[in-house]
Amino acid sequence: MWMREPGEVVDRLHFLGTHDNCLYLLRGEEAMIIGGGMSWIAPSLEEQLSMMDFDPDRLKYLVILHSHFDHCGAVPYLKRKFPRIRVVASAHAAKVFAREKVLSFIATANKQMIDRLGLQDEYERLNLSFDGIQVDRIVAEKDIIDLGDGIEVNFLETPGHTKCSVAAYVPKLKALFPSDAAPPPTEDENEVFYPGPQYDFSMYEESLKKLASCEVEICAFEHYGVVTDDQARKILCQGLNQTEAFKNRIVELYRETGGLDETVQRVGAETVKGSKFGFIDAELETIILQAVVRNALRDARLLDEAPAS
Numbered sequence: 001m002w003m004r005e006p007g008e009v010v011d012r013l014h015f016l017g018t019h020d021n022c023l024y025l026l027r028g029e030e031a032m033i034i035g036g037g038m039s040w041i042a043p044s045l046e047e048q049l050s051m052m053d054f055d056p057d058r059l060k061y062l063v064i065l066h067s068h069f070d071h072c073g074a075v076p077y078l079k080r081k082f083p084r085i086r087v088v089a090s091a092h093a094a095k096v097f098a099r100e101k102v103l104s105f106i107a108t109a110n111k112q113m114i115d116r117l118g119l120q121d122e123y124e125r126l127n128l129s130f131d132g133i134q135v136d137r138i139v140a141e142k143d144i145i146d147l148g149d150g151i152e153v154n155f156l157e158t159p160g161h162t163k164c165s166v167a168a169y170v171p172k173l174k175a176l177f178p179s180d181a182a183p184p185p186t187e188d189e190n191e192v193f194y195p196g197p198q199y200d201f202s203m204y205e206e207s208l209k210k211l212a213s214c215e216v217e218i219c220a221f222e223h224y225g226v227v228t229d230d231q232a233r234k235i236l237c238q239g240l241n242q243t244e245a246f247k248n249r250i251v252e253l254y255r256e257t258g259g260l261d262e263t264v265q266r267v268g269a270e271t272v273k274g275s276k277f278g279f280i281d282a283e284l285e286t287i288i289l290q291a292v293v294r295n296a297l298r299d300a301r302l303l304d305e306a307p308a309s
Helices: 041-050 075-081 089-098 100-116 122-125 199-212 228-256 261-269 282-301
Strands: 007-010 013-017 021-028 031-034 061-064 087-091 145-147 152-157 166-170 174-177 218-220 227-230
Touching: 007 218, 013 041, 013 122, 013 218, 021 041, 021 199, 041 075, 041 100, 041 122, 152 174, 199 227, 199 228, 199 282, 218 228, 227 228, 228 261, 228 282
Parallel strands: 031 061, 061 087, 174 218
Antiparallel strands: 007 013, 013 021, 021 031, 145 152, 152 166, 166 174, 218 227
């Protein structure tokens, strides 16, 4: 089953935010928000959280699974709303958040979406400015945060989409939170979103294999919602198959066109039409595709460029 809109997934797990930009509230004796979202979803979060029966004082953690602007833009707002919450991320994400150029880009990208949606009043009322992120707790492979009452959050290092990517897994619920280390669902049940190995293609594939080895009944993405039951068990394998097919198609197009730019254009024409985020403009989409295409060609030993940091 594909749960596309916010609501209760199962007891102890609630889908927050929007269809495009998803966060999750996980509850044991203590509570955790998984995902940092974008600032434009704050009005939705305000309404959703106000209608829920939970003690804000038990909200202890806010987990950022990777450092891209659409996965951390709401963190300062949430930190102001819940001052005692501890921000959790990987060591490399903490280093990324120390870079002024990165923080400036995150702030600009989030404010542009606020302006595009006409949410200037909400921006002022809810104080949605992005003023940086301080990571309070570093997590790495095999680290566990125990929320009590049997709810343990296990962390897995999943580089490839970014260098800093981690995933979270809750054994009691058989719930996996892959962030963008795995392609999310699309309207076509036989396909998933095109893969996103923006840092390293082979690492991305290895991370997907690691995720696919988990016993999963809930796969909670940060874009396009949650899949459960049989679909949750299948979607990671679909992602693996589509990743390999995507790389093969990129290689085929590169051999046909003989050029990187031409290959990116062809890949974009074939993929972006059915798999596009409303908060990513055409220029940024092209930059993302360029990185993915380069990494696929590098993995196939057709390019010798070093990966970006």
